[in-house]
């Protein structure tokens with residue numbers, strides 16, 4: 001551990017008192033202690049976590065200073081009850097609520113992500129046997145071990161293997177082109193996937209990507225072969241017609257209406273074997289949603305997923321251990337490798353080679369040993385996702401002409417709602433996301449099931465102390481919802497990166513706040529109609545509400561942008577698509593206006609937020625782009 005990651009003694013004392021107050025143990029589960037703080041220090045000592053340290057230090061200082069002001073005693077000297085009262089007070093203040101919430105969430109993450117705690121709470125960790133490597137793995141090479149000094153040559157080089165890169169590369173390999181994929185992450189086997197938030201964040205999620213503005217927005221994405229498709233929940237939705245009609249109108253082409261895009265969506269749905277989730281894998285949460293919606297006259301449905309042979313293990317977000325989910329690492333990439341494509345893993349591309357106004361290759365670095373590698377290609381496709389793609393291009397000073405690169409970032413902000421039921425829900429024994437309602441999709445509200453487990457629920461709950469432990473112990477009776485809001489505003493911006501940490505801004509507009517608030521109200525109505533006893537909205541200062549009186553309190557609440565617990569899984573839009581090179585970055589075929597032969601085929605160039613989970617859309621656009629690139633080769 002580097003010395004910079006050790007807390008100062010006074011911070012350590014406050015952090016320990018904070019941890020013991022919110023995580024006292026009980027219900028068979030151990031409480032937090034000195035080791036929790038040591039693990040937190042280790043976690044914060046990991047790559048790219050440095051930006052959190054000043055925020056955490058400031059939160060701990062504020063906690064101690066306000067304790068002195070209120071009680072004339074340091075926070076660690078307060079009684080447990082006083083500590084709990086003081087934390088609740090700080091959580092209600094605009095200035096302190098976000099930093100205090102952040103420290104609490106990190107402590108919960110660290111504490112509950114331990115096997116003894118998980119098992120004490122009735123959870124499980126999967127045991128997976130290593131499998132034999134398939135034959136197509138012979139086309140996969142580690143960049144660090146690649147010893148040829150000559151540049152590699154191919155028809156098409158693709159940066160990234162996720163929803164955009166995996167699909168466009170495989171479609172081109174299938175048409176007979178020599179494709180080389182370059183991926184910063186590793187090709188993990190099923191037995192490499194661990195059911196640990198902390199380990200997966202470290203090893204194959206992209207650590208420490210946050211947008212800041214009128215709230216803090218953690219942005220999750222994958223850093224492994226398969227990109228974010230390899231850690232996602234498999235939901236595979238088409239956008240509603242009003243979205244595609246909007247794209248067609250704005251871009252002045254019927255190609256972007258659902259009629260125009262239908263064959264691409266259909267093709268991806270066939271390849272990924274998309275079908276509605278099965279009731280036995282959805283679990284009782286499906287009955288709850290159906291019952292609540294029926295009582296209110298709302299529509300409801302089993303979500304279409306790309307996991308035909310799903311065994312319902314429920315570990316989707318950590319990587320699929322059965323291989324049933326057809327993420328690109330299990331579908332498109334193996335198909336491409338069988339078609340003689342090649343994949344370099346552990347290689348971070350950092351420069352597109354441009355000669356005479358055309359992209360002719362790329363340079364990059366082997367992450368493990370710093371070796372430089374060069375690739376020459378007829379076409380270069382960047383598919384690093386809506387954050388990494390603009391960062392890489394901006395660093396090189398490419399595609400800046402329109403002034404739009406990095407702008408127009410949408411996050412599809414996601415809050416949540418949990419609720420306690422008498423009946424058994426058994427969320428941790430079923431898939432996380434298999435059922436939902438699109439009753440309010442025209443208003444920009446998407447409500448999906450979000451089953452959790454002992455490592456996820458406590459972090460989502462705004463509760464602390466004994467109430468947290470008691471509620472966590474009843475998690476077999478807890479229903480979780482993800483509440484996602486359409487972005488209404490001009491969006492956020494990816495600016496640059498400093499020491500590998502992206503600088504990103506994003507602000508919720510009034511309309512976004514209204515949408516999130518309405519989403520929570522609709523979720524509460526559904527849950528109460530289905531018989532919930534208590535519910536726990538994703539509002540920092542309103543952690544628990546009673547079923548009888550809570551709905552009205554939630555309706556009367558007037559939350560501001562900083563009051564929501566909010567996350568992002570769906571960043572999009574930072575390489576604007578359009579006809580005019582003065583106002584957009586890529587043309588209608590995702591080729592850059594400025595550098596010929598350079599394509600952006602990932603979430604960056606989707607022409608607008610689709611109001612639903614975006615992987616199917618990114619893949620449909622990648623399928624369409626492949627047709628054009630094939631014709632141009």
Ligand SMILES: Cc1cc2nc3c(=O)[nH]c(=O)nc-3n(C[C@H](O)[C@H](O)[C@H](O)COP(=O)(O)OP(=O)(O)OC[C@H]3O[C@@H](n4cnc5c(N)ncnc54)[C@H](O)[C@@H]3O)c2cc1C
Nearest residue numbers: 160162163164184227228232234235349384602603613615
């Ligand atoms: C936890 C989670 C759950 C989700 N659930 C769903 C869901 O159920 N349904 C849905 O539709 N969507 C879901 N999503 C979103 C969906 O997975 C993403 O929108 C989609 O995968 C984005 O595609 P992409 O091609 O833009 O980027 P990604 O799929 O993220 O792929 C980008 C790849 O590029 C690599 N890369 C980046 N920069 C470089 C570089 N310089 N050199 C080499 N490689 C690089 C990255 O390591 C990564 O592997 C989820 C996302 C997350 C994180």
